[in-house]
Amino acid sequence: MARYAMVIDTLLCIGCGDCVVACKTENKVPEGLNRDWVVEATRGTYPNLTTEFRSERCNHCSHATCVYMCPTGASHHWKDTNIVLVDPNKCTGCKACIAACPYDARLIMHPGGYIDKCTFCHHRVEKGLDPACVSTCPTHCMYFGLLDDPSSEVSELLRTRNYKVLAPETGNQPNVYYLT
Amino acid sequence: MLEEILVTARSNPHVDPVMDVWGWEISVYLFMGGLSAGIMFFSALMLLMKKDRETPFAVNGLALLGLVVLSLGMTTLFLDLSHKLFVWRFYTTFEPTSPMSWGAWILILFYPVAVLQVLSTFRTGYPFFAGLVDSLPLVTKIFDLAERYRRLIAWLAIPIAVGLGIYTGILLSAFSARPFWNTGLLGPLFLVSGLSTGAALTALIARQHAEKRLFTLIDAGLIVAELLIVALLLINLATGSRPQLEAASMLLGGSYAGWFWGVFITLGLLIPLLLEYFETRGALRNLAMLAPVLVLIGGYVLRVIAVDLGQETTWIDYPSEFNTQLLERLH
Amino acid sequence: MLLNRREFIKLSSLLGAGTVVSPLLLGGCSAHPLPGAGQVSKTPTFCDMCFWKCAGFVYRENGEPWKIHGNDNDLHSEGRLCTRGTAGLGNYEDPDRLQKPLLRVTAADGRQTFREASWDEALGYITERMNSIAEQYGADRFAMLNHGYGARHFSHLMRAWGSGSSAEPAFAQCRGPRDVGFKLTFGEGLGSPERTDMEHSRCIVLIGSHIGENLHNGQVQTLANAWRRNATVITVDPRFSVPAGKSKYWLPIKPGTDLALLLAWMHVLIDEKLYDSDYVQRYTTGFDRLREHVARYSPEWVYLETGIQPELIRTTAREMAASAPATLIHPGRHTVWYGDDTQRSRAIAILNALLGSWGRKGGLYIQEKVRLAKFPLPAYPKPKSTFKAAHGARYPFAYKGVSNAIIEASIGDDAHYKGLLVYGTNLPMTIPGIRPQLRAAMDSLELVVVVDTMPSEITGYADVVLPECTYLERYDDLRNSGERHPSLALRMPVFEPRHESKPGWWMARELGHRLGLEKYFPWEDYSEVLDWQLKQVGSSLQEMQNIGVKNFPRTRPRYFVEGQPVQFRTPSGKIELYSQQLADQGFDPMPEYTRPEQPPQGYYHLNYGRMPAHTFGKTTNNALLFQLAPENTLWVNPLVASAQGIENGEYVRLANPDGIVSNRIRVRVTERIRPDSVFMAHGFGHRSRRLRLTHDAGADDSELMTNVKVDPIMGGTGMRGNFVTIVRENA
Ligand SMILES: Nc1nc2c(c(=O)[nH]1)N[C@H]1C(S)=C(S)[C@@H](COP(=O)(O)OP(=O)(O)OC[C@H]3O[C@@H](n4cnc5c(=O)[nH]c(N)nc54)[C@H](O)[C@@H]3O)O[C@H]1N2
Ligand SMILES: Nc1nc2c(c(=O)[nH]1)N[C@H]1C(S)=C(S)[C@@H](COP(=O)(O)OP(=O)(O)OC[C@H]3O[C@@H](n4cnc5c(=O)[nH]c(N)nc54)[C@H](O)[C@@H]3O)O[C@H]1N2
Ligand code: SF4
Ligand code: SF4
Ligand code: SF4
Ligand code: SF4
Ligand code: SF4
Numbered sequence A: 001m002a003r004y005a006m007v008i009d010t011l012l013c014i015g016c017g018d019c020v021v022a023c024k025t026e027n028k029v030p031e032g033l034n035r036d037w038v039v040e041a042t043r044g045t046y047p048n049l050t051t052e053f054r055s056e057r058c059n060h061c062s063h064a065t066c067v068y069m070c071p072t073g074a075s076h077h078w079k080d081t082n083i084v085l086v087d088p089n090k091c092t093g094c095k096a097c098i099a100a101c102p103y104d105a106r107l108i109m110h111p112g113g114y115i116d117k118c119t120f121c122h123h124r125v126e127k128g129l130d131p132a133c134v135s136t137c138p139t140h141c142m143y144f145g146l147l148d149d150p151s152s153e154v155s156e157l158l159r160t161r162n163y164k165v166l167a168p169e170t171g172n173q174p175n176v177y178y179l180t
Numbered sequence B: 001m002l003e004e005i006l007v008t009a010r011s012n013p014h015v016d017p018v019m020d021v022w023g024w025e026i027s028v029y030l031f032m033g034g035l036s037a038g039i040m041f042f043s044a045l046m047l048l049m050k051k052d053r054e055t056p057f058a059v060n061g062l063a064l065l066g067l068v069v070l071s072l073g074m075t076t077l078f079l080d081l082s083h084k085l086f087v088w089r090f091y092t093t094f095e096p097t098s099p100m101s102w103g104a105w106i107l108i109l110f111y112p113v114a115v116l117q118v119l120s121t122f123r124t125g126y127p128f129f130a131g132l133v134d135s136l137p138l139v140t141k142i143f144d145l146a147e148r149y150r151r152l153i154a155w156l157a158i159p160i161a162v163g164l165g166i167y168t169g170i171l172l173s174a175f176s177a178r179p180f181w182n183t184g185l186l187g188p189l190f191l192v193s194g195l196s197t198g199a200a201l202t203a204l205i206a207r208q209h210a211e212k213r214l215f216t217l218i219d220a221g222l223i224v225a226e227l228l229i230v231a232l233l234l235i236n237l238a239t240g241s242r243p244q245l246e247a248a249s250m251l252l253g254g255s256y257a258g259w260f261w262g263v264f265i266t267l268g269l270l271i272p273l274l275l276e277y278f279e280t281r282g283a284l285r286n287l288a289m290l291a292p293v294l295v296l297i298g299g300y301v302l303r304v305i306a307v308d309l310g311q312e313t314t315w316i317d318y319p320s321e322f323n324t325q326l327l328e329r330l331h
Numbered sequence C: 001m002l003l004n005r006r007e008f009i010k011l012s013s014l015l016g017a018g019t020v021v022s023p024l025l026l027g028g029c030s031a032h033p034l035p036g037a038g039q040v041s042k043t044p045t046f047c048d049m050c051f052w053k054c055a056g057f058v059y060r061e062n063g064e065p066w067k068i069h070g071n072d073n074d075l076h077s078e079g080r081l082c083t084r085g086t087a088g089l090g091n092y093e094d095p096d097r098l099q100k101p102l103l104r105v106t107a108a109d110g111r112q113t114f115r116e117a118s119w120d121e122a123l124g125y126i127t128e129r130m131n132s133i134a135e136q137y138g139a140d141r142f143a144m145l146n147h148g149y150g151a152r153h154f155s156h157l158m159r160a161w162g163s164g165s166s167a168e169p170a171f172a173q174c175r176g177p178r179d180v181g182f183k184l185t186f187g188e189g190l191g192s193p194e195r196t197d198m199e200h201s202r203c204i205v206l207i208g209s210h211i212g213e214n215l216h217n218g219q220v221q222t223l224a225n226a227w228r229r230n231a232t233v234i235t236v237d238p239r240f241s242v243p244a245g246k247s248k249y250w251l252p253i254k255p256g257t258d259l260a261l262l263l264a265w266m267h268v269l270i271d272e273k274l275y276d277s278d279y280v281q282r283y284t285t286g287f288d289r290l291r292e293h294v295a296r297y298s299p300e301w302v303y304l305e306t307g308i309q310p311e312l313i314r315t316t317a318r319e320m321a322a323s324a325p326a327t328l329i330h331p332g333r334h335t336v337w338y339g340d341d342t343q344r345s346r347a348i349a350i351l352n353a354l355l356g357s358w359g360r361k362g363g364l365y366i367q368e369k370v371r372l373a374k375f376p377l378p379a380y381p382k383p384k385s386t387f388k389a390a391h392g393a394r395y396p397f398a399y400k401g402v403s404n405a406i407i408e409a410s411i412g413d414d415a416h417y418k419g420l421l422v423y424g425t426n427l428p429m430t431i432p433g434i435r436p437q438l439r440a441a442m443d444s445l446e447l448v449v450v451v452d453t454m455p456s457e458i459t460g461y462a463d464v465v466l467p468e469c470t471y472l473e474r475y476d477d478l479r480n481s482g483e484r485h486p487s488l489a490l491r492m493p494v495f496e497p498r499h500e501s502k503p504g505w506w507m508a509r510e511l512g513h514r515l516g517l518e519k520y521f522p523w524e525d526y527s528e529v530l531d532w533q534l535k536q537v538g539s540s541l542q543e544m545q546n547i548g549v550k551n552f553p554r555t556r557p558r559y560f561v562e563g564q565p566v567q568f569r570t571p572s573g574k575i576e577l578y579s580q581q582l583a584d585q586g587f588d589p590m591p592e593y594t595r596p597e598q599p600p601q602g603y604y605h606l607n608y609g610r611m612p613a614h615t616f617g618k619t620t621n622n623a624l625l626f627q628l629a630p631e632n633t634l635w636v637n638p639l640v641a642s643a644q645g646i647e648n649g650e651y652v653r654l655a656n657p658d659g660i661v662s663n664r665i666r667v668r669v670t671e672r673i674r675p676d677s678v679f680m681a682h683g684f685g686h687r688s689r690r691l692r693l694t695h696d697a698g699a700d701d702s703e704l705m706t707n708v709k710v711d712p713i714m715g716g717t718g719m720r721g722n723f724v725t726i727v728r729e730n731a
């Protein structure tokens, strides 16, 4: 399985939400729904504080419980990569995948009824472009690439910087990394 | 102080602020699934144990209810689908890692066997309609055939019933993403609860006192087993991961405590157990309806608690900085 | 007959003309094409969601609006738009947009309302009134209050007509004190985009500037690059702002005491001889007086005022000196805080001078524009009076119009101004505490024209409302801002104007022709002007329609050249640490600290600022951005929350000592705010019900600002001296 990863530098992210708007317009995400969102974590007590901003989305898990739970094969790994997609023509709207995602990363597409989520913008990746959110972020704090390629920017960053993933204890092996 | 908040308003209906993708449709379905599993199980078991005389209803009449109950459950399951036109997609594939796919196929097995069960017992169970059946020669032949193989059919029904009963629990417990569900005890719990509701329903409907008594006894035994499994489940939660602990506290002392202690444990298990104890000793005859009804209610409430609380337990939980109800202005 | 005694129209009377059904997406068996699989076209523009003017391309797919993305060749954006710029299509698509010209009418019951009018009627009405004002009083008695790039067409009209009075809130409500302070010191302001060389700075000091929440794109990007290079950032802010969270030093200063801190820093730099003595000697005047002046501002004394530990003051001063001259004391932008703002900005300017960072790499660079020829037109007539008539004597250093002063000069029968054109500024929410004056002015003025895209609150004060199309539907002047490199950018129509809205240039030209000013508008379409101008610099409209941005080589160095003399545009030709100009007008020649007012018992400083998702109140009704942030929240320290019994997420109201009570606002309990302050983003709490998404969502800071501290030097309206108390909704 070829592994694509998104690496986000929380030291640079300002929580501006541009990645969210970029996704909404690029992918024509219906009103009221989001494929990505921004979280702020503040620790400490005034005046000894730290904040961390994180742009979050589907983690395109290597161990994607959403895919395993899907009864119809609608949720699937795209072309032997870790990119998890939903085929609307196979999806029954049973919502097992929503319950199966420990990151609550899936949304219900209204009024179509099928499930939608971040696609890692595979339609852009296919053309050699970065995902829309990555290519829009004004602080350039998001990176995208192949983990299997040791010379890629993402591999390089994970080799040289401290990082974390969200809720690793779920065992889902997420592929969105946060530099800390 | 640790503050984790959503900087961007996120309001994906049914996912935020807490997940509620599955509502009463799924609880009803799980309840009906368990109940029909219990029904199929006992009708087959009594037949195999040649209890035609002692439990005539269970052997001959019960199976038809299984078909009806499951069909109701299937209906609510269908109602839950948000992309209904594509329901047939369940049957263009088999996904071995998906309990729901297993379930879809188990149901495919259940139906023919349940139908055969009905065919093989119908004329004895519902003599009023037997004449009708016999007026059609071809139909009569089919019934004859089914009756000839009624033991074989019953033998087939047993594993399918157990499978269906366990499956309703496994379906949930396979969700590693929902810490409350993610325990191996949910399968046995739902199976035992399904059997218990099946026994209770039989005790409720059966005419003969001996049959009622037998199923009351069986049910009492199952309730004891269920209590044990619930105890194990709680211990399991209380010694589990952070979200499991949260689930335990919601169940034992939080927003679910009333439903859990008051309705499920007390009304649905303890009181019926007590009533059944007295009944089997010959007391409280005029309250005979009460215990099975309470058991059925308890069985349903168990499914509701499981479905709702399970969805609420999550690895990730952020308060939203904004009032996302404002987003309703968009529509 | 004059329409005196006008009533503020709530515009709700026009609501209900038809609700909009949101287009349903097809479900079920429809095909699911991937984005961009259809016919895609792209058109250049530069963004108008705020005033930074980033260039980008608008993409359409099968003719439908799709997305906007930055132009890679553009220095303002480095190829990336900010949150608001990316959401520009939401402004174009907003179903609440103004659709037709509106005229004030009085109904049978005496109540005033608007009715829709044709362009011909609306423009005819305006022409008639303008002519009548010109005849009775003179054309100079008609003023303009404006904000935004499109206003240039109307400035042209006004000047051609003979009016010399205009003002932008960008001066007296925003960066006026800063630019005056820097002009007094260096002879020049900062420009927009500011001349901050953050991409090369090794040390950056942010005083209030909350870049990151303030999303001015070039600032965000160059600051992010500074973080990437591990530059030392020192943030002075009473709130744990976004940049504070990424800074090496956060100084949680007591509100309003910054000037003391700045003086203490000067004290340390001079006392420890850390300043750039060569630079000071070569370029500045008044150093000895400054040394004397700051001697008493010791860190120990200043600690008592600011709450910043003396050792921290010293350490940070040393950090600044260690990186100088690649040290930037950021001048900020919205600087109308406590009424001493020009002096505070002077202190920032002086500090930069001591560190030698003006004109040096990593400090404040020298901007360059394209030398763009003006379209040949006759000279404007000399106006009989200018904005100075409104406030010249009062605010001697206001080199631009002071918006609030112009409004004040519009009140009463003997008022100087008789007519007002308002373009692209929502005055009731923009100028603190202005509502009563605005109503009084409206009562006296003989004509109020509002040009806007949205039914903002200001339209309720108008006699005539003219609906402008959005920036995505029109030509405007070429962008030619002073930058790191000279460059031009084109804004052109991507879509046909929706409804009956029209571009500003069209309105100005139509009015010009009706007012007999044809010779100032000798074109049919504004693109002719742009094409002519572009051809003078070797480009053309056609070329720009493809590339959007054209960069030109610099002709002058970006920084001072070692050894070459520099002539500053001050009276002395030097950097004026001591300002004779100020002394001559009776102001402190060097900044003096005065202690700010303290909130009474039970009251908190009303702190406010930006949130990244919105530009003031002009984007809160944009559906894309509304979905990101549908309201503002009130930041409250946990100590305050528990003392007042307030819970996270509950709605409260704010009341000020003058009895003004705000809209409902949702509480966010957070450690990121001092216990003596509360914070909210500006731009919410709209009262116009025709802004269907945003009306009544969140609270408005400006209405609570009844204690305005006017800067006597230039007329800026200091907004930070306001106090509020928290009123629980259900208490
Ligand atoms: N997203 C977004 N970005 C914008 C705009 C927008 O509307 N939206 N508007 C643009 C415009 S026009 C402008 S002028 C700029 C304004 O942006 P800035 O110039 O950065 O804004 P300020 O209002 O000066 O600074 C606000 C900060 O000052 C802090 N503060 C409050 N009181 C004090 C004090 O007494 N001392 C100190 N040191 N700090 C204090 C507040 O906590 C807050 O963090 O933003 C621009 N960028
Ligand atoms: N209380 C408080 N007051 C403040 C500030 C604050 O932080 N708090 N900030 C101050 C600062 S820094 C500034 S710069 C000012 C900004 O003040 P304004 O420039 O007045 O800002 P907005 O409130 O966004 O109003 C912009 C108006 O222009 C309209 N508009 C938008 N696009 C177009 C267009 O293309 N054409 C036309 N004709 N109209 C258009 C909008 O609908 C809206 O009515 O506010 C100042 N006032
Ligand atoms: S666009 Fe970039 S900086 Fe802004 S929130 Fe997203 S990741 Fe963070
Ligand atoms: S984050 Fe959730 S939706 Fe995405 S791949 Fe992992 S389990 Fe599936
Ligand atoms: S909702 Fe659709 S994608 Fe999700 S599990 Fe069911 S069929 Fe698969
Ligand atoms: S990768 Fe694409 S789909 Fe996923 S959040 Fe980013 S823009 Fe949206
Ligand atoms: S900073 Fe943002 S809103 Fe302002 S012009 Fe640039 S992209 Fe547009």
Ligand SMILES: [Mo]
Pocket (backbone or CB within 6 Å): C170, C173, C174, C175, C333, C334
């Ligand atoms: Mo501003």
